[in-house]
Amino acid sequence: MAVVTRFAPSPTGYLHVGGARTALYSWLYAKSQGGEFVLRIEDTDIERSTEEAKQAILDGMQWLGLTWDKGPYYQTERFDRYKAIIQTMLEEGKAYKCFMPADELDAIREAQKERGEKPRYPGTWRDRTDHPEGQPYVIRFKNPQEGSVVFDDHVRGRIEISNSELDDLIIQRSDGTPTYNFCVVVDDWDMGITHVVRGEDHINNTPRQINILKALDAPVPEYAHVSMILGDDGKKLSKRHGAVSVMQYRDDGYLPQAVKNYLVRLGWSHGDQEIFSEQEMIELFSLDAIGQSASAFNTEKLIWLNQHYIKTLPGSEVAEHAKWHFERLNVDLSAGPALEDVIAIQADRVKTLKELAEISLYFYQDFEDFDANAAKKHLRPVAKEPLQVVQEKLEALADWTPETIHAAINGAAESLGVGMGKVGMPLRVAATGGGNSPSLDVTLHLLPKAKVVERINKALTFIANRENS
Template identity: 55%
Template structure:
């Protein structure tokens, strides 16, 4: 049997951390077993579903590298199929029309609560054969009265639901549109799913869905209900904990592989290993290793992991993502400036995100408008003019713009003027970068290039003479 899994988001918002983890687990399981991973967009909530949300889901999946083999399938395009199944259930007596009004259902609910009973539909329309004038009926599934639904959950183990605790759920609204539990069943069967990995907030839907499947003469797939992700305070994960759009993590400068690595460890483990390549995740992932308890989202751990990836990943790969962040700053690295691959090598030890790397590297590509105030105040003293002039002369006379020669000019300037290396290198760094922080000075000089270096040293000398030496 070929494994078939799916990710079925509702396009009523962005693709968030919980959904991304669900997609990843399904993708990994399908890839590990040589199966098929299906993307289904559950867009039957027409009021809340938007094209923007669909696009955000698709873009997020693409950015994370979670390619799908089939889809995206849209439920709104399958309404004829759902109507066909609903009619079949009606014809076979496995569903019926319910003419209860909202007021009657609320009165029923209040009476049950007053008797300290669990509120549930009492089946009063089960045997009704005549329509009710002026009332458009909903259609309810006739749930079995006896027995139990036994779920051999691949994460939670055996879970038993008594059918007497399950009421007759609505499978079609009064306007004829199908409901979630009906569409999911039809899709999962038609798409031949073998495994459904989803959040445990869906667990209470599972016995209802299984009963509909069996009413249609089908056996259900295997289920794995994954515990929720919690915030650090133990409450359900929300925006204040960092549960933002997956694409926001791209904006913040995370590598997709770092996010995937973090997500796979939210509820799954392989010994004490923390860092996995995507190939390792695929090889090692197993549903039986998913934790039964909820996981806690830790932004600091994600940031640490991202830094590890920036330092370990192939510079060319990191540079491909860095270009996007440089573009957000209005920089086209192909027009002028150093190769982003070289920038990655120079900056990755000191930058934890790609956004930070892009911001700290912008001076290689763009002239800055002003010096950082604290850095200029500390390093642009009148005494800095002489070493800057000497450096300008030394760099100008270099035949080859290579790191060894650039380093030699800085050292010789320091020795000739009898100054500590920092008294020469730090004013030079501020002149070149506008701040007191940059890669090693010879690397900074090399990446910046001859023309920008000479122009910025000259500008710094002019700044000191105008604003500091002669205030």
């Protein structure tokens, strides 16, 4: 049997971290088994579903590289199919019309609560045929009243729920729209889903869905219900812990490779291994190796992984994602060195791509002012002569390479009889606008010689103005 998994989010908000991990596990299992991965948008909650949220889900999936083999399917485009099946179930006596007003059911449930009973629909209209004409009704599934539902969950083990615990589920509302639990069943059946990976909050839905599948003579998928993700403080992950939207991690400068590697370890492990390539994830992943305990989100660990990937991925791969951050800052990348070259010398110095873009602006655009602290310390009158001498030596270079630049800076220091720092620091501030950069030889090499000379002139003017003020 070919494995078919699915990710089926509701488009009522962004793609959050928990949903992304569920999607990743589902995607990995399909890939590890040579199967198919289906994306289905469960938009039956028409009032809360938005086009913006649908797009946010697609963007998040694409950014993470979780490509789907089939879909995206939308439940709102399948209403005719659901209604046809409900009509067949009515005709076969597997469903029935219920005319009980909502306030009457509320009163029954309140009385049940007061008696210490589990609130549930009492089956009043289950076998009645005296249907009042012109009155609103819902359609309920005729849940079995005997026996129990048993399934072997890949994460939780064997789960058994007595049918006496389940009431007759509404499968069509009074306005004619089908309900979530029913649509899910029909979709899983029609789409040939063999394995359902989803959050533990769906465990209560599973026995109801299994009973409907059996009533339809449809195959029952295997299930894996994964635990929730907690924040660093042990409470359910929420906005107060920082980013919870997948695309917020992109905005904050994380690589999708880092986020994906981090998410896979939030509940699944392979020995003590921390870093996994995508291929390793696919080869090693198993539903049965997902842990039952809730996982705590650790931002420091994610930052560590992000730094690892910035430093170790091919520069071209990092550049693909870094471009977006430069564009956000209105940087024209064609106005400077190849982004891969900048990444090569900055990778060891940053935690995020956002930080990379922010500290690399001087390669692509001129700065109006020098950093105040750096200028105060290094662009003093005493720096005037070192800057003039090193400018002269740099201008005289026939070849603009890290080696010749290094030799010119050394030569300036030697001719002045001062340490490298007396030349290097004023030069760094002059060329980059600040007091921090990679080593000067590789930094200046990525700038045009004329640009370096021009910026030294700017620094000399700054010093002259300082002397005269």
